Amino acid sequence: MSENKGKTFFIDQTRCTACRGCQAACKQWKKLAADETVNTGSYQNPPDLNGHTFKLVRFNEVEVDGKLKWVFFPEQCRHCLEPPCKMMADAFIPGAIIQDEATGAVLYTEKTKELDYQTIREACPYDIPRKEETTGLLTKCNMCIDRVRAGMLPACVKTCPTYTMHFGDRDEMLAIARARLAEVQKTSPAALLADSDLVRVLYLCEVHPSHYHHHMVADAGGATDRIGPFSRRALLAMRPLRMG
Amino acid sequence: MKMNRRGFIKLAATGTVAAAFGGLGISLAPVAVHAEGLAIDKATLTTSVCCYCAVGCGLLVWTDPATGRTINIEGNPDHPTNEGTLCPKGSSIWQTTEQSQRITKVLYRAPGSDKWEEKSWDWALPRIARKIKDTRDASFEALNDKGQPVNRTRAMASVGSAAIDNEEGWLLQAMHRSLGLVYLESHARI
Numbered sequence: 098m099s100e101n102k103g104k105t106f107f108i109d110q111t112r113c114t115a116c117r118g119c120q121a122a123c124k125q126w127k128k129l130a131a132d133e134t135v136n137t138g139s140y141q142n143p144p145d146l147n148g149h150t151f152k153l154v155r156f157n158e159v160e161v162d163g164k165l166k167w168v169f170f171p172e173q174c175r176h177c178l179e180p181p182c183k184m185m186a187d188a189f190i191p192g193a194i195i196q197d198e199a200t201g202a203v204l205y206t207e208k209t210k211e212l213d214y215q216t217i218r219e220a221c222p223y224d225i226p227r228k229e230e231t232t233g234l235l236t237k238c239n240m241c242i243d244r245v246r247a248g249m250l251p252a253c254v255k256t257c258p259t260y261t262m263h264f265g266d267r268d269e270m271l272a273i274a275r276a277r278l279a280e281v282q283k284t285s286p287a288a289l290l291a292d293s294d295l296v297r298v299l300y301l302c303e304v305h306p307s308h309y310h311h312h313m314v315a316d317a318g319g320a321t322d323r324i325g326p327f328s329r330r331a332l333l334a335m336r337p338l339r340m341g
Numbered sequence: 342m343k344m345n346r347r348g349f350i351k352l353a354a355t356g357t358v359a360a361a362f363g364g365l366g367i368s369l370a371p372v373a374v375h376a377e378g379l380a381i382d383k384a385t386l387t388t389s390v391c392c393y394c395a396v397g398c399g400l401l402v403w404t405d406p407a408t409g410r411t412i413n414i415e416g417n418p419d420h421p422t423n424e425g426t427l428c429p430k431g432s433s434i435w436q437t438t439e440q441s442q443r444i445t446k447v448l449y450r451a452p453g454s455d456k457w458e459e460k461s462w463d464w465a466l467p468r469i470a471r472k473i474k475d476t477r478d479a480s481f482e483a484l485n486d487k488g489q490p491v492n493r494t495r496a497m498a499s500v501g502s503a504a505i506d507n508e509e510g511w512l513l514q515a516m517h518r519s520l521g522l523v524y525l526e527s528h529a530r531i
Contacts, residue, residue, distance in 0.1 A: 117429045125433055255426070
């Protein structure tokens with residue numbers, strides 16, 4: 098699929114107040130199970146994505162130019178233009194992971210039960226796929242494909258009270274993301290759109306991406322603490338294959 | 342075919358991956374996935390107002406016509422207050438009724454006891470009324486130390502509820518004031 102077609106999210110993290118409306122709306126629409134939460138010293142709960150948590154607001158306290166900054170990262174599947182998880186899955190169970198033609202959404206099917214969890218998780222440059230232990234399915238955000246096909250916004254975008262979350266045609270989202278980036282760069286010159294040439298979720302980072310999460314961008318340093326996802330170079334290297 | 346990650350990256354980098362897997366990247370035959378219709382397609386749609394805070398966000402409520410139970414609630418885009426958006430409490434408001442852990446019976450814990458006992462409403466309501474009346478009568482102050490009329494009780498307080506709506510809140514405080522309560526608060530601020 099051409100990188101200028103299909104749908105895309107624009108997530109303006111300068112506006113996020115970490116209310117977690119998106120996280121709750123995702124669970125509500127998809128009727129996903131709740132987790133018993135514990136106090137880990139952070140408001141971030143549950144502490145990580147899991148088999149029934151596809152959207153997670155990450156809370157980070159960081160020092161930027163000698164000042165405390167609280168940065169929030171509403172994390173979800175990036176719906177890569179060329180999804181490595183799908184490429185990996187195709188090598189084992191073709192059709193287990195598919196890409197929707199119209200939207201570009203990366204969709205996990207029932208057949209993901211037959212895939213090796215670690216193999217697929219490690220293929221993701223952003224460490225998104227998880228396994229739902231009760232069903233054996235590999236799970237993640239599906240772009241609310243049922244809603245989008247019916248002309249509705251994804252649940253997380255619809256609910257966002259601060260207009261952090263946006264969703265629409267890719268060219269339109271790229272345009273508003275770039276316009277907003279130019280605006281933010283006037284006061285925060287380091288601001289950037291994370292991996293905007295690779296993914297369908299455009300995260301506007303006001304500070305360095307590593308402050309948000311070590312998997313904010315595909316090549317963020319220090320990403321090897323648990324598992325080793327693809328590097329940005331490897332991800333880029335795959336892109337021309339689609340034309341062959 | 343088994344392949345480790347290092348091998349995969351190497352293949353991807355050398356461009357042989359397409360040959361190895363045969364047409365990698367070309368979309369596979371349509372797969373029956375998410376073939377089911379939209380969950381709310383046949384539901385009854387009504388509007389409501391979020392019960393939680395004083396902002397009063399508009400809601401769209403989808404109900405299953407067969408069971409009468411709510412299946413989805415989200416913000417009403419036509420409502421001027423929230424224009425379709427909802428905070429996390431509003432986003433999860435579906436659970437105010439559709440929640441297996443919701444308490445639907447009176448639970449009573451006797452003084453000094455460590456156990457909850459199930460009781461009937463017929464037992465609980467007169468008992469609560471009796472306690473309120475007795476406490477109010479025993480503690481009522483018509484005048485303060487300076488002889489000024491105050492008509493109050495300081496033996497009871499209300500911590501309100503963030504789960505009642507604006508009109509219920511008005512009724513609750515009107516009842517409290519008629520009894521002479523002066524300690525009125527919402528638990529949302531505690």
